[in-house]
Amino acid sequence: MRSKIKLSLIANKTSRRTTFRKRKGGITNKLHELTTLCGVKACAVISSPYENPVVWPSTEGVQEAVSMFMERPATEQSKLMMSHETYLQDKITKETKKLESLRRENRESQLRQFMFDCVEGKMSEHQYGARDLQDLSLYIDHYINQLNSSVMLLTNNGASSSSFPPPLHTSVAGAGAGAGAAPLVVAGAGAAPLAVAGAGASPLAVAGVGAAPLAVAGAGPPMAQNQYEPIQPYIPTAFSDNIQYQAPVDFNHQIQHGIYDNLSLDPNHQYPFQDDPFMEMLMEYPYEQVGYAAEHAHIPFMNGNYYNYHQPPTVGLTTTGHMPSNNATTTTTTNTTVV
């Protein structure tokens, strides 16, 4: 492998003279090739402390080229004239621009990786300073803008929000448990999961993502076509005589007051959110917290939804003052189909 030559004057006189002789031959050879291949005129004058000035191609050739050069206007002569200094400055400028471009690309690549690692809960694997976090914040903004443009494009093209293939069979949850006992989950058109309220249950309006909006069981007016987030009911957490509903979580409050109480610059210091994937943390309260689209985006670590449709938890509603009672005498199991 060839070694790199340090660009400075060769200290050893003998080596310098040898290099001079060899390189002089190389330059004249290159000039000859250039003039022959491109059919152009060229000349060179090389002088050194070791020997008389060398002219190429010949004294007459140089004089001819010089006279042609001098005939040109002064502006044209100086326009593309380079001294060794200007040549080097020009090269440095070009290389600096190239370096800036490469650094920007590499930095963006780093930030992209950092961003996805944060999303996947690998933030603790990195050491970072405030500058890195600020850059990351700017990069997230930039990335969100790209995503927004993409969403606009998809919306204008009338793309469906769900790209999953339609399920092979219609899944009905808790059909035998009696009317109103459990909501029926039916996969609707365009593979958009539709939760249809069971007979006798409180009315609920649900619109399939990308599908035509449906008003189910006497609900209010259908949702707008581009509104992708249906109204989500609160799911009861404890079933007793007094049904308790889970309160919506103030996520921002949680960020400001819970997570950062014990901040440390030590990279080994563990923060509550570092080991769990970020998305999992977001999905902790999927019904209150995250919209319809996020539920169906099929992120394995987000909500464990490995199916092509969304299945809300099957809830056995006991007789309460809030919910219609299951009267065994009037119960009829209906097979609901969505057209």
Place this chain on the structure above:
Amino acid sequence: MVKKTLGRRKVEIVKMTKESNLQVTFSKRKAGLFKKASEFCTLCDAKIAMIVFSPAGKVFSFGHPNVDVLLDHFRGCVVGHNNTNLDESYTKLHVQMLNKSYTEVKAEVEKEQKNKQSRAQNERENENAEEWWSKSPLELNLSQSTCMIRVLKDLKKIVDEKAIQLIHQTNPNFYVGSSSNAAAPATVSGGNISTNQGFFDQNGMTTNPTQTLLFGFDIMNRTPGV
């Protein structure tokens, strides 16, 4: 794997017939010739002057220390400079410095290119294991994009909060947006945080001047905003 280039081949030294090829060849060979001449001057302390006419009729010239001195010398003119030696020694020194700068920049470029290549290689290796959210925004469908926006907005809140916390830790006397601060602290300059204990290099992305600056700083006068 298909070769990207034809590699080194023996070129027949005869005039090229194709005009476009000829122009490209001229540009490349001229650049190579001037580079060789530059190295030659630096390594051997030689003086050189070159004049090359392009196929389009333009004239290019290269000279060390410059073209005029050598042309005048060749034509037998005596240039009346009393301090020629002084000029020459200054030029030599300047060229030496420029060569040093050029070598450093070139080394940095190579380093960054290696980084880029290693990143690209890692990405190629992890391509199969790549999850959907790692794809380009244009490759995501509507639900994925919507989900990603939601997730990133929340991540941004966390990141901003954490950045402020880090600044407070590195400079506890700095109060955000306080008018009592006479001048910007050393750790912050015009809203750009320069404290960095991170693994990223300092020559990172510059802050967009149109971006809303954090921490109440005015980019023009670099004093904390009230």
